[in-house]
Amino acid sequence: MPPAQNSAPLSLSDRYSNFINQIITDTLKGKIRSKEYVYKQLVEQLEPRTGEIFERCLTAQGELIQGKLEVETDELKRAKAERQKRALRTLQDAWERYQQTQQRQETCDDAVSQLINADTSDRISILxxxxxxxxxxxxxxxxxxxxxxxxxxxxxxxxxETTVAELHSMATGLKQGLSSYSAIEIHLVEWLYGSPGKNLGFGGKSAANNPWNHWANHVNRPLPKMLFQGQAVNQSALLLAQQQTTVDLTAWVELIVLLRGMQNGLVVWFDKQPYSFQAGRNLAAATFLAFATVWSELSKGFEQAQQLPEVDRHRLSRGCFQITLQILRAFAQRDNFPLYGGVLASFSGENSRDTIAYLDQPLKAIAKTQEKARILTILGYSQQWIGNREQAKAFYEEALELARQASDQTCEVANLNHLSRWNLSQREFAAAIDYGQRALLFSRQSGDVLGETNAIANLGYAEVRQAQQQEYITPLELEPCIQRLERGLKLAEKHQDFFCEVFCALGLGIAHLISDQTSTAKSYLEKSLNLSTKIGNLELQGLSHAAIAEATYQLNQLASAVVYACLGMYLLEQKQAKESQQAANLVTILQGRLGEEEFKQILQQQRSYIVARISVDGFDYLLNL
Incomplete structure (x- = not known):
């Protein structure tokens, strides 16, 4: 009798089906120790580039089990099928993990290949x-x-040999960057708790609530330490790059990874922060701008690093510029991009560098119109915040045009609102009303609630200020303005939009002053003063003080009127606001009614209150009027 022939080898499909059945059987028998064991068994069984065959077998087995469940009526058999389904789910999870791992490996292999084949001048850019x-x-x-x-x-x-050395330097930099970030990660937001009640941000004078100073104490590597120490004293990163005499590729790759990790960590934390959604959103935005500015400064500095070879200057400058663009693009794509302000208060200190000077060039390189429009919007209101009104207007107008081109109606409405508010600051009330009306129309068409809230606040306030200029107006004529502002105030409170709350409360206060409802007016004006102080807007504080001065004067509370009028006049003068003259006129009237001695006596009695708001220098100025 001839010997038995060996059976034909199993096809891949049969092998994989048998493996799947074996895993299910072993799971039901309690032989499977963990999900990790299933994953390792899968990795051992799979052959390269045969994933589609395995997936078909996995799908077929799943359909077979599901078919049993749909027709089986016997409880014991149904229970077994359910256990088989759960066992198969474990294998499916392992397969998904394997696919993700393979995809990551392929992506990594492709990255290595790109870096090997890149020219030396392009290698940093490729990374x-x-x-x-x-x-x-x-x-x-x-x-x-x-x-x-x-x-x-x-x-x-x-x-x-040269390429190998450079790739090894990059590898070391990547590892050191991860290590440096791991060391600083646990200290990343500690600075937030250093000065309770103070403004938080990336630029103040105080070391106590300055994150850069805090971070400098938690890094050991020389390059990030030097950068952080410079930022802590508001020194441009341009100087650090400009002074480089050699290129330590490892150190710069480390810095790239470290700052990338810090930026991401801060943004994630601010987005999840527990104390205020609005504050978290503003600080997240400030983070993007702060880090973009640092990289833009470094780019400019490398351009001017005369002690470096030209090829190194160019590739490092281009690399830093590339990071700036990446940050700005990531920022502009956020769902909660802050189109209505608050960022600059977190971003810049009293001696802040001019952000625009460093971000202007990267902005020109951004091709996508919508992204550019949104970033110009945020930079526009940042410029208005620090008093660069003409620059702010130019940014708003450009952003408005770009938003229209990109059909980004939310951004378009935001810039109409900003231009309305800009015209308010210039006492151009007719133009402010025009922009406000357009913003209100478009916001309602698109269902933009935040845009509508701002439009109502701007329009209502502008209408009241225009009415204030008329020689005579009846309370009946003011009623539509009051109703509009009352609705705006409710919306602003609902959405925690403090700027809109201030404009609505201030507008309502002025409207009731005009209508001779002085006590009601004073209540609204005190609200606007408290809110404007909270958000740190000196011009709105000045307007609120000046309006309360009018109310207290009408109520014959002359001592209070002196303090409010002086503070209003001083703050509005500091912001070069046109309303300062009106407050100054009231100060003159009060001096005449009270006499010089009593006027100064009131100021001395309220010295601590006044100094807390405008400093000793401001108080001395008032005494010498």
Missing amino acids: LQILDPNQTCVFNRQDIELLAKELDQVQEPDAD
């Missing part, structure tokens, strides 16, 4: 493209670790 946070597949910490490991393993003859 930054790989790490770009705006890609569909974003490199996380584990991916960067894998990339560093793969780059470390590149040897000749895969690449020439």
Whole structure:
């Protein structure tokens, strides 16, 4: 009898089906120790480029089990089928994990290949493209670790000696960057708790609530320490780059990874912060702008680093510029992009550098109209905040045109509102009303509630201020303005929009003053003063003080009127606001009624209150009127 022939080898499909059945059987028998065990078994069984075959087998087995469940009526058999389904789910999870791992590995292999084949002058730029946070597949910490490991393993003859050395330097920089971030990560937001009640941000004089100073104490590497120490004293990063005499590629790659991690960590924390959604959103926006500015300054500094070879100056400057663009694009794409202000208060201190000077060039390089319009909007109101009114207007007008081109109606409405508010600051009430009406119309058409709230506040306030200029107006004529502002105030309170609350409360106060309802007016004006102080807007504080001075004067509370009128006049003069003259006129009237001695006596009695608001210098100025 001839010997039995060996059976034909199983096809891949049969092998994979048997493996799937074996995993299910072993699971039901209690032989499977963990999900990790299933994953390791899967990795051992799969052959390269056969994933589609395995997935078909997995799907077929799932359909078979589901079919049993749909027709089976026996409870014991149904229970077994349910257990088989759960066992298969474990294998499906392992398969999904395997696919993700393979995809990451392929992405990493492709990245290594790109870096090997890149020209030396382009290699930093290629690395930054790989790490770009705006890609569909974003490199996380584990991916960067894998990339560093793969780059470390590149040897000749895969690449020439110079390329191998540069790739190894990059690998070391990636690893050191992750290590530096791990060290600073636990201290990332500690600075927020250093000065309770003070303004938070990236630029003040005080070291206590200055994050850069805090972070400098928690890094050991020389380059990030120097950068952070410079930022802590409001020194441009341009100087750091400008003074470089050699290029330590490892150190600069480390800084790229470290700052990337810090920026992401801060934004995530601010987005989730517990104490105020609005404050968190503003600080997240401030983070994007702060880090974009640092990289833009470094780019400008490398352009001027005369002690570096030209090729190094160019590639490092271009790399820093590339990071700036990446940050700005990521910022502009956020769903909660802050179109209505609050950012600059968090972003810049009293001696802040001119952000626009450093972001102007990157903005010109942004091709996407919508992104550019949104960033110009935020920079526009930042300029208005610090008093650069003409620059602010130019940004608003450009942003408005770009928003229209991009059909971004939310951004268009925001800039109509900003232009309305800009005209309010110039006492151009007719223009403010025109912009406000257009913003209100478009916001209602598109269902933009925040835009509508701002439009109502601007329009109502502008109408009241225009009415204030008339020689005679009846309470009946003011009633529509009052109703509009009351609705705006409710909306602003609902959405925690403090600026709109101030405009509505201030407008209501002035309207009731005109209508001789002085006590009601005073109540609204006290609200506007408290809110404007809270948000730190000196011009609105000045307007609120000046209006309360009028109310207290009408109520014959002359001592209070003196304090409010003097504060209003001083604050409005500091902001070069046209309303300062009206407050000054009231001060003159009060001096005449009270006499010089009693007037100064009132100021002395209220010295601590006044100094707390305008400093000793401001108080001395008032005494010498």
